[in-house]
Amino acid sequence: xxxxxxxxxxxxxxxxxxxxxxxxxxxxxxxxxxxxxxxxxxxxxxxxxxxxxxxxxxxxxxxxxxxxxxxxxxxxxxxxxxxxxxxxxxxxxxxxxxxxxxxxxxxxxxxxxxxxxxxxxxxxxxxxxxxxxxxxxxxxxxxxxxxxxxxxxxxxxxxxxxxxxxxxxxxxxxxxxxxxxxxxxxxxxxxxxxxxxxxxxxxxxxxxxxxxxxxxxxxx
Amino acid sequence: xxxxxxxxxxxxxxxxxxxxxxxxxxxxxxxxxxxxxxxxxxxxxxxxxxxxxxxxxxxxxxxxxxxxxxxxxxxxxxxxxxxxxxxxxxxxxxxxxxxxxxxxxxxxxxxxxxxxxxxxxxxxxxxxxxxxxxxxxxxxxxxxxxxxxxxxxxxxxxxxxxxxxxxxxxxxxxxxxxxxxxxxxxxxxxxxxxxxxxxxxxxxxxxxxxxxxxxxxxxx
DNA sequence: ATTTAATTTTAGACAAATCTAAAATTTAAA
DNA sequence: TTTAAATTTTAGATTTGTCTAAAATTAAAT
Ligand SMILES: [Mn+2]
Ligand SMILES: [Mn+2]
Ligand SMILES: [Mn+2]
Ligand SMILES: [Mn+2]
Numbered sequence: 001x002x003x004x005x006x007x008x009x010x011x012x013x014x015x016x017x018x019x020x021x022x023x024x025x026x027x028x029x030x031x032x033x034x035x036x037x038x039x040x041x042x043x044x045x046x047x048x049x050x051x052x053x054x055x056x057x058x059x060x061x062x063x064x065x066x067x068x069x070x071x072x073x074x075x076x077x078x079x080x081x082x083x084x085x086x087x088x089x090x091x092x093x094x095x096x097x098x099x100x101x102x103x104x105x106x107x108x109x110x111x112x113x114x115x116x117x118x119x120x121x122x123x124x125x126x127x128x129x130x131x132x133x134x135x136x137x138x139x140x141x142x143x144x145x146x147x148x149x150x151x152x153x154x155x156x157x158x159x160x161x162x163x164x165x166x167x168x169x170x171x172x173x174x175x176x177x178x179x180x181x182x183x184x185x186x187x188x189x190x191x192x193x194x195x196x197x198x199x200x201x202x203x204x205x206x207x208x209x210x211x212x213x214x215x216x217x218x219x220x
Numbered sequence: 221x222x223x224x225x226x227x228x229x230x231x232x233x234x235x236x237x238x239x240x241x242x243x244x245x246x247x248x249x250x251x252x253x254x255x256x257x258x259x260x261x262x263x264x265x266x267x268x269x270x271x272x273x274x275x276x277x278x279x280x281x282x283x284x285x286x287x288x289x290x291x292x293x294x295x296x297x298x299x300x301x302x303x304x305x306x307x308x309x310x311x312x313x314x315x316x317x318x319x320x321x322x323x324x325x326x327x328x329x330x331x332x333x334x335x336x337x338x339x340x341x342x343x344x345x346x347x348x349x350x351x352x353x354x355x356x357x358x359x360x361x362x363x364x365x366x367x368x369x370x371x372x373x374x375x376x377x378x379x380x381x382x383x384x385x386x387x388x389x390x391x392x393x394x395x396x397x398x399x400x401x402x403x404x405x406x407x408x409x410x411x412x413x414x415x416x417x418x419x420x421x422x423x424x425x426x427x428x429x430x431x432x433x434x435x436x437x438x439x440x
Numbered sequence: 441a442t443t444t445a446a447t448t449t450t451a452g453a454c455a456a457a458t459c460t461a462a463a464a465t466t467t468a469a470a
Numbered sequence: 471t472t473t474a475a476a477t478t479t480t481a482g483a484t485t486t487g488t489c490t491a492a493a494a495t496t497a498a499a500t
Binding site for chain 2: 448
């Protein structure tokens, strides 16, 4: 019922990876966790042993229900703490990730519930990602990536899916943040880069990689 | 510059023990940390290696200046988080210790400073213990233990020095808490137990051990 | 001053998490 | 369909923190 910080980080990373592809590979997880494939294999055996993971050697792996449940609780804590750091301690949304990476491992269940209440039961974290409730449920907001947004359709930035410090720095520089209203003016098929127009600013260009990780919500 | 949670717990415990006696013994530290003397010796070698400790085998040990500095920062974090849990998350002062024992190891220096500001720079934690400032200084409030309080002198409870859950439970049962006004009616030399009078309540008896750990402030 | 007891340290082991280098397996190319 | 490349796993080592049992040292009793 109590797992090490490292195990929790593995579960969380697997959860995120398998949301995008059905099954996860050793290399992808090692890359995501900045560790070595051999170390991942070691951990996979332990997680399987603890019945959190469906895994057979050489065949990929994915979380079972129990593993998902645990992962969602870590994600819940991560996002609640991020919200606390931004809304209560006045941190910028681009500087809270590392701290939340530690805070998410604080174990008290009661603390999480009190924190949630103290924050007024927020539904999304400072990056626009939904916060699971205490049962692990969350309303997945129908948002799409900037890469999928049709041309000349105004939309509002509602989330950033891979928030590395480098990525957030870049976005800040381009004046793109949560709530920013923008539209896609051109797509360049050569490298899938996009020209973006934000009201009152000259157009800026962003790469395909960035576009895939900026989530927007349709103006309705 | 960054120490493991276990090292930090050792430094903190040594700090507390050496405040009461000048020099600390292996057995006392093992007892305080619920570990084995052999494990303590192992850790002492590492702390000496890292120049946080003055230690020679068989001769006791104590923190040097650097060790004290580190210990005081952990104590600062512990007490700020306790204050947060009680004042913001509505926990009782007798249920926050375990959580703070984890939170005190969160590393971000900036987080601590922001938390301090958010809380309004409190001077004491929910148990009446002073909170060191960011330089490790704190105004030691001139409080004395209940065992030292003269007979029939009304005083106010201002702190609990050893706050185990068991101890706090006992105090709650005897209706003794922070801010309680009381006086000592009798001392029994046989076992150094005390008869205590709290306004509106019948007298209660407390042991010498409890008396030594309840701190009071003179009514002036 | 010996003997006994308590304290402290060492020796050796173990679990957890990680790594490198080499072997096994799968996938992609020729 | 062989061969080559990429992926994944094993074998064996390392670090950190802990433990038990035995030895060394210090303190307390006869
Ligand atoms: Mn983490
Ligand atoms: Mn986030
Ligand atoms: Mn602690
Ligand atoms: Mn306290």
